[in-house]
Amino acid sequence: MKAIKIPEKTVTRISIYLRCLEELEHEGTASVSSTQLADRFGLNSAQVRKDLACFGQFGIRGLGYYITPLRHSLEEILGLKRAWDVALVGLGNLGSALMTYKGFHEKGFKISAVFDRDPAKIDRRVEGVQVMDIGAIVPVIRKRKIKMGILAVRAAGAQAVLDALVEGGVIAVLNFAPTQLTAPDSVKIQNVDLSALLKTLSYHIAQTERPNSRTP
Amino acid sequence: MKAIKIPEKTVTRISIYLRCLEELEHEGTASVSSTQLADRFGLNSAQVRKDLACFGQFGIRGLGYYITPLRHSLEEILGLKRAWDVALVGLGNLGSALMTYKGFHEKGFKISAVFDRDPAKIDRRVEGVQVMDIGAIVPVIRKRKIKMGILAVRAAGAQAVLDALVEGGVIAVLNFAPTQLTAPDSVKIQNVDLSALLKTLSYHIAQTERPNSRTP
DNA sequence: TAGATTGTTAATCGATTAACAATC
């Protein structure tokens, strides 16, 4: 019935709005206007209204948006009303950190399966979860119906691991390996290249310091 | 003389091209065309040419781009020809992981100052770096002329830490705290909200599984 | 030279913003 294609950027902003609504709720505010919301992060109020309108008519003309019901609606839309089981592959520094990262648990993401290829790590328990061999990915993921995966392995092994995850039924992946991955269109991949982020920062500094830099 | 304003997205893609050039160089290839480069990550060849043209005329008509010289030029542009000292604030799970993360060192980013507010952690040595109290941020950063910082603290304390970093002279920050930060325009902030990334994934799954979902 | 590929201009596409009738 309604509009069909939601832009990626809208979905990203929805989770920013959500963060803001949580804060306002804590402060005891009952309602908020698109302008107030937009001012919090230098966005345009029309954009806020348009983003929200993608998912329904949540606002009240002349008043704004009631915070609690809006928060519930957005959480429902983002699928945050349920807990998600997540498979983590790679228990190096980054993987171990993600395992204990509080932010995930708070938001209902539970890393309930962990895989590594290092025999020394297999069968160890981390945060109450037993580490398994990457060879077990397909059957375990399939059995437990896990749909979400995190790749914290080195670039060289990432594609093979992704293939296994996908074969097991995973359709959404957070990838920290700095490499280009291939998967069916039905699989959503979010890439986070930490080094690349630092590189854009180093560009910024280099640009700022460059003596003959043309001021923009 | 030349074009002035480089889009953020172009800079991000440059570091992707760089990764690809490194691979090709390893394989012993001498030159590459914009089409070959674009095919590697489903981009458009015109976009590759345009991105590169922002920084100069690197190509040879009829042939393409010589890989090694292009790589050197791009590294120079991104400021990767020198080592960068980075200040890390927050030595929790994530901070500790970043401290030992190999990818940073490989690319010339050295975390050479670490701050935490927990007295139990202060004065400990991590990876050869002595942990200092966050109260020492301003003088230490200033003394060592550190320009780049990483925020791995909780949301509540992030703004205060950022203020200190900026006062000390930092102009580029990688922020993992899920909160909206404010800084002068001259300071570049890259936000990485890990939970928000998982939320877009959960939206994707919810959307896929939604029984009455209209197929796009 | 003939074939290939760049650098760049023009056309297209999508996302952001402005504007305003609808309405609380």
Next chain:
DNA sequence: TAGATTGTTAATCGATTAACAATC
């Protein structure tokens, strides 16, 4: 009712892609 703010359409802006003359 008068004032405020939404939802949405139209205008603007920027980024992507197509096309092609320049040229290796």
